[in-house]
Amino acid sequence: MLTTAPLMNISASPQTGEHPARMSVLVVDEDAAVRDACCEIARKHGFLPHGVPGVIAARELLRGNSIDIVLLDLKGPGTPGLELLDEVKTLHPETAIVVMTAYATVTSAVEAMRTGATDYLTKPFALDELATVLERASERRTLDLASRRLREKLRTQQGLGNIIGRSAEMDKIYRILSKVAFTAHPVLILGESGTGKELIARSIHVNGSNAAKPFIPVDCSSLVPTLVESELFGYVKGAFTGANRSKDGLLVSAEGGTVFLDEIGELPLDLQAKLLRALQEKEVRPVGATHRVPIHVRVLAATNRNLTEMVEQGRFRKDLYYRLNVVNLRLPALRQRREDIPLLIAHFLERKNREYGKNFRVSDEMLRVLMDYEWPGNVRELEHTLDRACAYCSGTVLQLGDSSSPIIEYYSNTRPKIATPSLPNDTSLAAPSITSLAQLEKQAILAALSHLQGDKLAAAKLLGIGKTTMYRKLKEYGLGEA
Numbered sequence: 175m176l177t178t179a180p181l182m183n184i185s186a187s188p189q190t191g192e193h194p195a196r197m198s199v200l201v202v203d204e205d206a207a208v209r210d211a212c213c214e215i216a217r218k219h220g221f222l223p224h225g226v227p228g229v230i231a232a233r234e235l236l237r238g239n240s241i242d243i244v245l246l247d248l249k250g251p252g253t254p255g256l257e258l259l260d261e262v263k264t265l266h267p268e269t270a271i272v273v274m275t276a277y278a279t280v281t282s283a284v285e286a287m288r289t290g291a292t293d294y295l296t297k298p299f300a301l302d303e304l305a306t307v308l309e310r311a312s313e314r315r316t317l318d319l320a321s322r323r324l325r326e327k328l329r330t331q332q333g334l335g336n337i338i339g340r341s342a343e344m345d346k347i348y349r350i351l352s353k354v355a356f357t358a359h360p361v362l363i364l365g366e367s368g369t370g371k372e373l374i375a376r377s378i379h380v381n382g383s384n385a386a387k388p389f390i391p392v393d394c395s396s397l398v399p400t401l402v403e404s405e406l407f408g409y410v411k412g413a414f415t416g417a418n419r420s421k422d423g424l425l426v427s428a429e430g431g432t433v434f435l436d437e438i439g440e441l442p443l444d445l446q447a448k449l450l451r452a453l454q455e456k457e458v459r460p461v462g463a464t465h466r467v468p469i470h471v472r473v474l475a476a477t478n479r480n481l482t483e484m485v486e487q488g489r490f491r492k493d494l495y496y497r498l499n500v501v502n503l504r505l506p507a508l509r510q511r512r513e514d515i516p517l518l519i520a521h522f523l524e525r526k527n528r529e530y531g532k533n534f535r536v537s538d539e540m541l542r543v544l545m546d547y548e549w550p551g552n553v554r555e556l557e558h559t560l561d562r563a564c565a566y567c568s569g570t571v572l573q574l575g576d577s578s579s580p581i582i583e584y585y586s587n588t589r590p591k592i593a594t595p596s597l598p599n600d601t602s603l604a605a606p607s608i609t610s611l612a613q614l615e616k617q618a619i620l621a622a623l624s625h626l627q628g629d630k631l632a633a634a635k636l637l638g639i640g641k642t643t644m645y646r647k648l649k650e651y652g653l654g655e656a
Contacts, residue, residue: 197242201225263290270311339514343506355381363476365505368554371476379432387431395437413462439479508549575635
């Protein structure tokens with residue numbers, strides 16, 4: 175009888191191109207001859223096999239061991255084998271499960287795949303077919319392990335690089351990102367301006383297997399059509415005025431790496447057709463050339479446009495849309511993940527603290543306003559607001575008056591009304607239904623002073639006026655230098 179190697183709690187190395195390091199395989203089959211043959215094939219292909227005759231023995235063994243692949247015999251729908259499959263997927267979701275069945279019924283296969291099996295074999299099967307299925311399962315297991323590690327890294331480190339967030343919306347992004355990073359599929363990144371589409375594209379690249387290869391961003395909206403074509407596809411000497419030498423396009427020079435096509439919705443229709451052809455045929459024809467050049471590159475694209483609507487209007491090619499939209503990531507607007515705002519503020523201020531050699535922090539009032547603001551410019555607007563506040567701040571506590579005009583205007587429109595202090599000999603309110611502009615100005619200045627405990631400089635900043643103007647107005651109101 176075949177002697178199998180002892181089980182080991184071993185995980186594959188997801189970042190290397192090597193064969194998984196001795197993955198463990200558990201064969202569950204009551205037929206000793208089949209069980210031994212499966213173990214022998216697994217051993218010959220570099221796996222650590224172990225065989226058990228049934229579900230009870232399998233449960234006992236799985237209780238104290240981590241198994242990479244389970245080869246599970248099914249006797250039909252509703253059998254203990256399906257129950258074990260469900261248990262394994264619940265307790266060990268990354269374990270790859272291959273089911274074997276002699277019934278060859280659609281019902282049992284569909285039920286197994288629905289429950290979580292990654293593949294299945296119909297008995298009798300050839301030994302080389304088993305070897306192929308095991309290799310496929312090991313690849314799936316390796317990718318799942320790598321995805322899990324990346325997902326945990328994203329969660330525990332508050333994000334990845336400049337991608338910050340622990341909200342439920344960002345967790346969805348992390349789950350998809352952790353999977354697509356280890357594939358070569360095109361990814362379409364959607365979202366409003368300022369949500370961080372290029373950061374996501376860079377993260378997909380740097381966490382994938384080709385991280386050492388080039389990452390080349392191309393802004394399709396900033397170049398004239400002729401330049402986009404020559405940039406992407408290259409050109410030969412003499413192709414146009416100024417082409418004194420031949421030059422490879424970015425799709426060629428990024429060999430093995432990633433080209434990020436930002437604002438893909440701005441690409442003209444004729445160039446969309448050429449890009450589609452390049453992606454389908456995996457080759458490009460440089461401008462002015464009669465020959466074609468092979469390309470080996472991953473393409474990521476992004477836009478803030480509604481491409482589905484553009485397709486319906488005939489402004490974006492449907493076939494290119496489906497070619498790029500194999501996987502899509504829709505980034506949430508900042509207003510949809512407000513719980514991430516404090517994390518983002520801390521991240522941006524940490525960089526400013528290093529730059530200025532200070533310890534900046536936002537006031538409680540400013541934090542409240544930043545949490546409530548709608549952020550039409552998203553994360554980019556938040557970053558620029560904090561940059562400006564740090565530049566204008568005279569101390570280390572960022573106040574509302576240090577922030578941008580839209581924030582101050584938002585605060586002025588939403589803040590609770592504060593009663594205006596009465597002034598001696600004030601007879602300017604003779605017509606209660608109509609208030610003059612001068613009186614409104616005075617009310618705003620006095621309200622700001624009252625709210626800021628008499629701090630004239632802070633009130634001037636909050637109102638967007640100079641300190642000289644503030645002192646002059648106070649003198650006009652009879653408050654002098656008080």
